[in-house]
Amino acid sequence: MNSGSGEAHVVEPNLISLLDLVMQLLMFFIMCVTFVTDQAAAEISLPDSQAAAPIEDKDTNVQIVNIRPFNTNDPALIAKYSGNPKYLEEMGKRFLPGQVYVIVSGQDPMSIGSFRNWLRDQHTRATMAMGLEKKAVDTTIIIRAHRDTDYKDVYSVLELCRNQGYNQLVVRVLKV
Amino acid sequence: MNQQFKVRCFDAKTGTHPELLLLGENEASVIALAEQAGLTVTGIEAVVAQVAVVVPGSTPVHPQVMVAQVVKAPIVAQPVAPSQPAKPPSPKAPIAVPLATPVGSVAPLVIPVSKSPAPSNPVQRPVSPATKTGDISPPPKRKKHGENLFPPTGEVVINVVPMLDMTFQLLFFFIITFQAPTGLEAQIPLVLPPPEGQQEAAKDKKDKTDKDIVPTIDSDVIVEVKSLNNPQYPGEMGEVEVSALAKEIIRPTPGKSLEDGRNEVLVRLGEAMKQMAQDLKKDKLSLRLKADPGVKWERVIQVADTCRQAKFLGIRFEKPGGS
Numbered sequence: 001m002n003s004g005s006g007e008a009h010v011v012e013p014n015l016i017s018l019l020d021l022v023m024q025l026l027m028f029f030i031m032c033v034t035f036v037t038d039q040a041a042a043e044i045s046l047p048d049s050q051a052a053a054p055i056e057d058k059d060t061n062v063q064i065v066n067i068r069p070f071n072t073n074d075p076a077l078i079a080k081y082s083g084n085p086k087y088l089e090e091m092g093k094r095f096l097p098g099q100v101y102v103i104v105s106g107q108d109p110m111s112i113g114s115f116r117n118w119l120r121d122q123h124t125r126a127t128m129a130m131g132l133e134k135k136a137v138d139t140t141i142i143i144r145a146h147r148d149t150d151y152k153d154v155y156s157v158l159e160l161c162r163n164q165g166y167n168q169l170v171v172r173v174l175k176v
Numbered sequence: 177m178n179q180q181f182k183v184r185c186f187d188a189k190t191g192t193h194p195e196l197l198l199l200g201e202n203e204a205s206v207i208a209l210a211e212q213a214g215l216t217v218t219g220i221e222a223v224v225a226q227v228a229v230v231v232p233g234s235t236p237v238h239p240q241v242m243v244a245q246v247v248k249a250p251i252v253a254q255p256v257a258p259s260q261p262a263k264p265p266s267p268k269a270p271i272a273v274p275l276a277t278p279v280g281s282v283a284p285l286v287i288p289v290s291k292s293p294a295p296s297n298p299v300q301r302p303v304s305p306a307t308k309t310g311d312i313s314p315p316p317k318r319k320k321h322g323e324n325l326f327p328p329t330g331e332v333v334i335n336v337v338p339m340l341d342m343t344f345q346l347l348f349f350f351i352i353t354f355q356a357p358t359g360l361e362a363q364i365p366l367v368l369p370p371p372e373g374q375q376e377a378a379k380d381k382k383d384k385t386d387k388d389i390v391p392t393i394d395s396d397v398i399v400e401v402k403s404l405n406n407p408q409y410p411g412e413m414g415e416v417e418v419s420a421l422a423k424e425i426i427r428p429t430p431g432k433s434l435e436d437g438r439n440e441v442l443v444r445l446g447e448a449m450k451q452m453a454q455d456l457k458k459d460k461l462s463l464r465l466k467a468d469p470g471v472k473w474e475r476v477i478q479v480a481d482t483c484r485q486a487k488f489l490g491i492r493f494e495k496p497g498g499s
Contacts, residue, residue, distance in 0.1 A: 015336045022343045029350030047477035051484035052362035142363070145473045150411065151401075152469030152496045154476075159495075162368050173477055175362040 043076045044068055044103075047147040049173035061139050063122070063166075065115075066103040067157055068146040070095040100153040112153070116160055123164050140168040181206045184219035197223065364480060367492045369464075395462040396420055397452065397488070399445075400497065401479050403468035409434060411472035416445050416479060420452055438475075442482050449486035462490030469496040 044066050071077065072092045081088040091109060095101050102115040110118065126137040141161045145154045158169055178199045183206060186193055194215075200206035207217045397420045404414035412434060415427035426444045428437030453461055463483055467476050480491050 015340055019336050019340050019343065022340065022347055026343055026347045026350065029347065029354055032354060046361065047474040049362060049364065049477055049481040049484075051481050052364050055361060055363055147472065147474035147477075148411065149473040150469060151467040151471045151473060151476050154473050155493060155496055158366075158368055158493065163371060169368065170363045170365050171477070172361050172363050173481075175360055 043080045044144050044146050045076065045148075046144060046172055046174040048176045050176055052173045052175055054175075055172075062142050063139050064105065064142045064144060064172075065157060065161070066144045066146075067100060067149055067154060068103065069098055069100050069149055069153075070109075071097050100149055102157065112156060112160070115157070116164075119161065119164050119166075123166070127165075137165055138168070139166060140170060141166045142170050142172055144172045180223040182221045182223050183207075183210055183217055185210050185215040185217045187215055189214060193218070364477070364484070364491065367490070369492060369494060395464055395490070395492065397456075397461075397463040398494075399449075399463055399465050399479060399483060401465070401467040401471050401476060403470050411470055411475070413438065413441075413467075413471050413475040413479070416441055418445065418448055418452070420456075424448060442478060445479065446482045446486055449483050449488060453487050460490060461486075461488045462492065463488045464492045464494050466494035466497050 070091065072088065077088060077091075091101075095109075095111065099111065101109045101111055103109050104115075104118070107118065123137060126139065130137070143154065143158060143161075145157075154171075161169060178201060181198050181200060181203060183196045183198050184193065185196065196210070198206045198209060200209060203220050203222070206220060210217050397418070400417040400419070402414045402417065404412040406412065415425055418424045418426065426441050426448065428441050432440065465476070465480055465483070467479075483491065
């Protein structure tokens with residue numbers, strides 16, 4: 001009926017249903033988003049475990065400590081620093097092959113000796129913030145140790161944390 | 177008395193050549209009527225058959241019908257069959273506008289018939305056979321598309337397009353920053369042996385809170401992981417020593433491959449721990465896990481996992497043994 005009538009016919013898609021759908025998706029992603037990107041380092045390959053307990057979310061006051069042996073030829077490290085090979089060289093000057101280093105978020109990789117100093121500073125800051133003379137703080141230390149780390153190195157880090165006043169210790173594993 | 181005229185005209189707005197039946201006293205009035213509606217009359221001719229269709233209260237849609245409203249006369253645009261005999265014009269009102277083409281050669285109708293509700297008096301409405309079965313009388317409520325889409329009845333129409341834009345922005349932001357929950361990781365709580373000389377001191381002091389007391393596990397069950405001591409396989413575990421009341425050494429059968437031997441040790445360790453769990457008859461089972469310094473963390477966790485599967489949930493990691 002409208003051929004040649006010159007009347008402008010505006011085609012209006014029904015956007016309401018589309019909007020409904022988009023809102024649904026949006027809600028899903030908002031609910032699922034986790035802004036805390038876990039201070040986990042990607043190059044740590046955790047040991048497998050079947051009987052481990054699920055991670056408790058209530059522990060908000062945590063400090064994740066990643067432990068890993070250093071090796072210049074390690075494919076995981078080469079992959080991680082593929083965009084910045086100079087950095088791997090730099091690390092090679094600081095760490096011996098096979099030496100264990102510690103990664104905590106916001107810090108460069110450090111040796112166990114530097115980690116001790118860093119942890120002492122953390123502990124001092126935490127106790128000062130609480131305004132108490134207490135030695136112990138209620139931060140849970142989460143150890144993420146690479147599966148090839150020697151037991152003595154993991155133990156030395158655990159002991160170091162405990163001696164500093166962090167009594168709640170947990171090790172992370174990969175659930176299989 | 178009004179007379180019916182067949183008028184052929186040109187609609188400059190639409191570029192069509194509608195053919196209309198109009199009512200008027202004479203031809204001049206009809207032409208004036210058509211011109212009022214913005215139509216250029218190209219031909220006019222009186223029709224002897226008297227006026228027929230009265231459409232009271234119909235909704236005007238097309239200018240042709242608007243004409244009818246202007247004169248307040250029952251005028252309707254209606255198809256004219258080509259076979260309709262042309263009648264000589266009345267002597268009173270001679271043809272003012274000469275016909276451009278003879279009436280007999282008029283093309284089949286292209287008159288846009290109004291979609292107004294069907295007339296209450298449907299009689300005498302000449303319908304050409306072609307349109308008889310067609311949609312000449314559509315349902316009365318049907319609206320022309322594009323018309324009355326936003327009726328001025330105070331209905332509020334929300335423009336959702338900007339909202340949709342913004343929502344898409346948010347959606348893509350969340351999709352990109354989305355990380356699947358890391359449900360793959362789990363944890364093993366553990367304790368360490370108390371610092372030397374602190375165990376009793378901590379318990380004695382009353383001003384210390386629970387946090388200050390180093391948690392510990394005192395268990396007679398000791399699981400010791402020995403290193404394989406093979407330079408070819410650094411960090412591999414060899415035998416596992418379980419000592420509770422009695423000491424049991426689990427070592428792989430000689431001749432087995434590294435992996436098979438390790439699996440065998442773990443299976444036998446699991447059986448031994450389950451047996452011990454039954455013998456001990458305790459609610460909370462715990463053990464002390466000791467390993468040689470060079471054993472890989474993965475093996476230590478495997479042993480700890482085997483013990484946890486046997487309900488030994490409390491694990492105290494001991495200082496690495498000497499080797």
